[in-house]
Amino acid sequence: MKIDAVTIFPEYFAPAQLSLLGKAQSKGLVDIQVHDLRAATQDNHNTVDDTPYGGGAGMVMLPEIWGRVLDPLIVADTDLIILTPAGKRFNQEMAQSLASSSHLIFACGRYEGIDDRVRQHYESSEYAAKNVRVHEVSIGDYVLGGGEVASLVMIEAITRLIPGVLGNPESLTEESHNSEGYLEYPNFTKPQEWRGISVPEILLSGNHAEIAKWRELQAIERAKKNL
Ligand code: 6GU
Numbered sequence: 001m002k003i004d005a006v007t008i009f010p011e012y013f014a015p016a017q018l019s020l021l022g023k024a025q026s027k028g029l030v031d032i033q034v035h036d037l038r039a040a041t042q043d044n045h046n047t048v049d050d051t052p053y054g055g056g057a058g059m060v061m062l063p064e065i066w067g068r069v070l071d072p073l074i075v076a077d078t079d080l081i082i083l084t085p086a087g088k089r090f091n092q093e094m095a096q097s098l099a100s101s102s103h104l105i106f107a108c109g110r111y112e113g114i115d116d117r118v119r120q121h122y123e124s125s126e127y128a129a130k131n132v133r134v135h136e137v138s139i140g141d142y143v144l145g146g147g148e149v150a151s152l153v154m155i156e157a158i159t160r161l162i163p164g165v166l167g168n169p170e171s172l173t174e175e176s177h178n179s180e181g182y183l184e185y186p187n188f189t190k191p192q193e194w195r196g197i198s199v200p201e202i203l204l205s206g207n208h209a210e211i212a213k214w215r216e217l218q219a220i221e222r223a224k225k226n227l
Contacts, residue, residue, distance in 0.1 A: 001101065001162055003032045004073050005151055006066075007108040008048055010034045012148035021156060024165045032155070040068045049111050058112035066107065066118045076130040078103045080122055081154070083147025084113050087136035090154055092182070094137070098154075099161035106154070108147035184219035 005013055013034045016022070024030040038046045049059035074080065079101045088094070098104060107114065121127075123134045139150040159165055166172060175182055188199040202214045 001030050001099075001159065002103045003030060003106070003155060003159075004035060004104070005032065005106040005108065005148075005155075006035045006037055006069050006073070007146075007148050007151075008037045008110060009108075009146070009148055010036045012108075013152065015152060016155065020165060021159055024159055024162070027164065029162055029164050030159050035069055035073070037065060037069055040065050052112065056112075060112050061109060061114040063115040063117050063121075066114055067121070070105065070107065070118070070122065073105055074122065074127070074132055075103065076132070077101075078105060078130075078132045080105045080107065080132060080134045081151075082107045082109065082114065082119055082134065082136045083138075083150045084109055084136050085138050085143050086113075087138040089141075090137050090139045090150075090157075092157070095154070095157040095161060098158050104155075104158070106147070106151040108151055110146040184222050185215035186218055186222070 007013070013032070016032050016034075017025070021030065021032075025032060037048055041047060047062070048065055049061050052058065052060045070080070079098060081098075081104060083106065107118075119134055119136065122132060127134075137150075137154065139153050144150060161172065163169070188203060192199050192204070200214070202210055205211065
């Protein structure tokens with residue numbers, strides 16, 4: 001999977017070289033390229049934004065700069081992800097769907113966002129015919145300073161679903177038992193007693209059917225508590 005991230009703060013993507021994602025890149029499963037939006041500016045002040053038409057607070061990112069950077073990156077079969085708190089909420093299902101893409105572009109907006117004509121342009125039929133899909137995505141109901149951290153969250157959730165990225169692929173099949181895609185029951189490891197708290201007896205029983213039943217019940221209790 002090829003991943004392009006476009007940002008005015010390339011340094012935000014340093015963690016992409018670590019851990020699972022770093023390994024996935026050295027294995028050749030994922031190729032992440034980070035592009036500095038400011039490098040595409042042509043004025044002396046390296047301007048990337050301007051005041052909004054219609055007035056109001058904040059600044060809007062210039063479409064001309066974005067077009068200049070995105071044009072050469074957008075090829076056939078591309079998912080262009082525009083990060084915005086007003087986007088569709090990211091979840092495990094969206095991660096699954098994007099994990100089978102061959103090319104993701106993360107457009108990281110700052111300030112009050114990117115001029116909406118950038119979205120409109122790449123959503124046009126000319127691009128749709130080339131299998132270019134545009135997604136406006138948010139990672140949750142809170143406002144971040146920009147899309148960089150949101151992109152990292154998405155990249156981590158998506159790339160670990162690519163075959164070969166996880167050391168132990170059984171982690172994925174176990175996760176898939178839950179619709180949200182994660183384990184909901186509490187986990188325990190050594191020692192058997194820690195600070196006076198014992199590991200639940202059932203987990204030491206070796207009775208896999210009973211353990212599965214217990215975990216299911218625990219998951220339901222936990223889900224209720226987090227409502
Ligand atoms: Cl994608 N961007 C920003 N700026 N804030 C967010 C977000 C994205 N998702 C949640 N909050």
